[in-house]
Amino acid sequence: MKKKLMLVLLALVIIFAVLPVVRNTEKLEITDEVRAQAPGSFVQTPMGVVHYELTGPQDGQTVVLVHGGTVPYYLWDPTFAALKEAGFRVLRYDLFGRGYSDRPDAVYSNAFFEQQLLDLLQALDIAGPVDLVGVSMAGPIVAGFTDHHPQLVRRVVISDPFFEQMNIPLLGIPGVGDYIMTVYLEPALPKMQLDDFYRPELFPDWPERYRFQLQYKGFRRALLSTLLNFANEDKLPLFQALNKLDKPVLLIWGEEDKTVPYETHTRITQVLDAEFFPVPEAGHLPHLEQAEIVNPKIVSFLLEKDTP
DSSP states (O other), X not given: OHHHHHHHHHHHHHHHHHHHHHHOOOOBOOOHHHHHTSSSEEEEETTEEXXXXXXXXXXXXXXXXXXXXXXXXXXXXXXXXXXXXXXXXXXXXXXXXSTTSOOOSSOOOHHHHHHHHHHHHHHTTOOSOEEEEEETTHHHHHHHHHHHOGGGEEEEEEESOOOSOOOOGGGGSTTHHHHHIIIIIHHHHHHHGGGGOSSGGGOTTHHHHHHGGGGBTTHXXXXXXXXXXXXXXXXXXXXXXXXXXXXXXXXXXXXXXXXXXXGGHHXXXXXXXXXXXXXXXXXXXXXXXXHHHHHHHHHHHHHSOOOO
């Protein structure tokens, strides 16, 4: 009996040791050759290379689209097209650790992502003031950026913003967090993206489209750092500070959002005087599920004349 128990324990140890190797998705580096085949453009900034796309007239009002936690800049495809068609100069980019941008070994905090945006604008010689559009995790990023650089921002659009602190103590234990990310979370992420939709059956290629970035080293480390240094704090003070700036703000929310539940919008609207735009039959990404409603609303809001 004792011998059988020892064999079982040995088998479990072997399985736990082998699983990270078997489940590891990150095999490749993002090289110059990889980037040469990628869409968009690249620019060197003080913290690393940023993957971006910039289009529209040189003299047009610049709108910057900031994506959420893990889906790269293709998240904005229909909004990017709608703004370009309306005559805006439109910039979208991959946050560090995502897509084809660098994955620096850094503390992925709100301040870190704000600095990335500031460095990108400077690298591209965009003086501003710009309009900022952010979804999910980008909600507090654009709010924080506006709080700290109000002279660089004209109008703000925030959609389904992440703002409540996440309690994830296990991920903070050295070794344990990386194990969980490697064995469970990272391999499960592509399919989990469908949870952001009210009708996921309309986006059957979404998981596969997402999967490409998981093969490049550094994604898992960046995501774990984001969870530990970005998601573990209450972001409501950033929206309270934004309210004091008297900037025009449009707040969009999918009525069927389960990722950041729709009913939590009242916590934001209590501290932020924004035009509120609820979107029926839409989950966490209303600009995709109800593109024909949401994107014209974003365009019309950004075209409004500022009152003195």
